[in-house]
Amino acid sequence: MEHASLVGFLSGTLSPEVLAGEIATEVAACNAACEAGGSGYIIITDGPCFEVTREGAGRLLAAIAEERLSFELANYVADCLIMSDDFDFADDAVRDAIHFAEDDSRPPTQDETIQALAVLAA
Structure with missing residues (x-):
């Protein structure tokens, strides 16, 4: 993933759909490596x-x-x-929101995601 693309998405200048188009291939490769019993690699430029x-x-x-x-x-x-050293979280609520999205034990429901958004906005 390009650092600039991630910053653009977080800043609102890059839509989720454009970001998805940019990263879909690398995410698929990472997941395929994991499913094949190997190691998937998270890659982000500095x-x-x-x-x-x-x-x-x-x-x-x-x-x-x-x-x-x-x-x-x-x-x-x-x-x-x-995983990147180039991103800092503004506060604990931001950290918790990012960890919510990072928890891959199961995809969250829409209601759980909306609740996490409400906690973030509080």
Whole structure:
């Protein structure tokens, strides 16, 4: 994933659909490697430090809730945010929202995602 694309998505200048088009192939390759018993790799280019705000985290959760970004892709985005040294979370609510999207134990329901958005907005 390109750092600039992730920043664009979080800032609202890149739509979820465009982001999905940019990362779908690398996410599929990562997941295929995991399913084949190997290791999937989360890849993100370096860039300047960027603070993930409540608005940016909200865009990620809203994209999941509105089905504009599949959970599989949103989960990869969240993994990139957590694993990169170039992204900082503005506060604990942002961190919790990103970890919500990163939890791949099962896809969240729409109601759970809407509830996570409400907590983030509080």
